[in-house]
Amino acid sequence: MNSTFLLNIFRFVILLALQIVLFNNINFLGFVNPFPYILFIILYPVNGNRAGLLAASFLLGLAMDMFLNSGGVHATACLVLAFFRPSIFKFAFGISYEYQTVKIADKFSPERFSFILIAVLLHHMVLYLLEIFRFNFFWEILWRTLLSTTFTLLLCFIIIYLIKPSKR
Amino acid sequence: MxxxxxxxxxxxxxxxxxxxxxxxxxxxxxxxxxxxxxxVSSANDVTGGVYQRINNVKEYFHLRTQNDELAKENAYLKQLLYNKPDTVIASTELIPRGYEDIKVIQSKVIKNSFNVPENYLTLNSGSKDGIKPDMGVVNSLGIVGIVEKTSKNFATVQSILNVKSQINAKIKKSNHFGSLIWNAKNVGYAQLIDVPRLASVRKGDTIVTGGRSVIFPENIPIGKIDKIFIDKATNYYTINIRLFNDMTNLGHVYVIENVKRKEIIKLEEETKPDE
Incomplete structure (x- = not known):
């Protein structure tokens, strides 16, 4: 039991609780809710256990589904994000990812921004695609994804930069 | 290997x-x-318990509107009570024996949802209080949804704001039937489809539940006609309905049990093969 493991469990619980108690009740414009709980997947250590990440994200999504009565929508979206995380890393950070020196929650930089943007976008796209599940709502899906992504992104950055400096 | x-x-x-x-x-x-x-549903002890806690706090913000609503309903019921022909009859004897078709269980919404195409609510009473799947849920303003799943202490309800929901409804004035659906666009409006063209519909007409449903009793208010579209392909009306109920602010609800529902369904199933 090292501290990263405990920190991750702590993050898992806190983000899930915040999501359910607070962020699911925002309903901006009646239907837009941010999903900053995926910060758990984004902030997971770069060189951490991949199987662990997959299992944890699946459980995180499943817990969300239980609370929201949404079948397996969140579980799928989280799982897809967790699986493609290394590819997004490679895309966003290029060669420095190979040396495992990336820290996501650090000073603001275009690489970090693009990483979080792509991660959030991917998660939300899968989420709304599965949630709506009907092709005649195509524009609805795009519109919701776009609005929610902006909202989530904003909150992710606020959370990261509010909390991180105190820990160092 | x-x-x-x-x-x-x-x-x-x-x-x-x-x-x-x-x-x-x-x-x-x-x-x-x-x-x-x-x-995976929120009708289990963990998620239901969490929502119960959250609701304990959130309740206070809606106390005023909820109280107004309940007081209004009380006044209406009192009016019915005082206007009955013989005020001496005790309320327990109002319904003759053998005619108690409808049972009403009081409950409360502890989790509301209206921002996705498939919305579910969670109630704070479950099979312990006699709630079973496929019971109707209404409140003083009108229809709310149908019970989907129950656990010991909680129940989930398929809201009428759910694209899967389809409820038999009729135009109160002319008794023409249609199906109530939701197109996932606006939380204040639902749609009535499959209304025959020969029905006379006008803006402002009241829509109520129809008698063909074994889940809801007849004549529970749903909403008012807001806009009428003519479906060119099928010769049916599609009607936009402004719901009486504010689905974004639900508190106390009543769960309705049709005691004879099983009997009706059994009879219908026995009849079907001979059709």
Whole structure:
């Protein structure tokens, strides 16, 4: 039991609780809710256990589904994000990812921004695609994804930069 | 054999991903396709308990509107009571024996949802209080939804704001039937489809539940006609209905049990093969 493991469990619980108690009740414009709980997947250590990440994200999504009565929508979206995380890393950070020196929650930089943007976008796209599940709502899906992504992104950055400096 | 083990070992991450993906996709597709097939629902002790706690706090913000609503309903019921022909009859004897078709259970919404195409509510009473799947849920303003799943202490309700929901409804004035659906666009409006063209409909007409449903009693208010569209392909009306109920602010609700529902369904099933 090292501290990263405990920190991750702590993050898992806190983000899930915040999501359910607070962020699911925002309903901006009646239907837009941010999903900053995926910060758990984004902030997971770069060189951490991949199987662990997959299992944890699946459980995180499943817990969300239980609370929201949404079948397996969140579980799928989280799982897809967790699986493609290394590819997004490679895309966003290029060669420095190979040396495992990336820290996501650090000073603001275009690489970090693009990483979080792509991660959030991917998660939300899968989420709304599965949630709506009907092709005649195509524009609805795009519109919701776009609005929610902006909202989530904003909150992710606020959370990261509010909390991180105190820990160092 | 060695190669197979090697393969599994090398691709363990990918295989784990696929396994979990299949599980979650199955859950997703099941929740979309079938009626009442959710393994994952908020009618269990953990999620229900959490929502109960949250609601204990949130309740205070809506106390005023909820109180107004209940007081209004009380006044209406009192009016009925005082206007009955013989005020001496005690209320327990109002309904003759053998005619108690409808049972009403009081309950409270502890989790409301209206921002996705498939919305579910959670109630704070379950099978312990006599709630069973496929009971109707209404409040003083009108229809709310149908019970989908129950646990010991909680129940989930398929809201009328759910694209899967389809409820028999009629135009109060002319008794023409249609189906009440929701097109996932606006939380204040639902749609009535399959109303025959020869029905006379006008803006402002009241829509109530129809008698063909075994879940809801007849004449529970739903809403008022807001806009009428003529479906060119099918010769039916599609009617936009402004709901009486504010689905974004639900508190106390009543769960309605049709005692004879089982009898009706059984009879209908026995009749069907001979059709």
């Amino acid at each position: 060695q190669q197979i083990i090697n393969f599994i070992f090398k691709n363990s991450i990918r295989l784990l991903f696929l396994l979990l993906l299949i599980t979650s996709l199955t859950l997703t597709i099941q929740s979309h396709s079938y009626h009442r097939s959710q393994f």
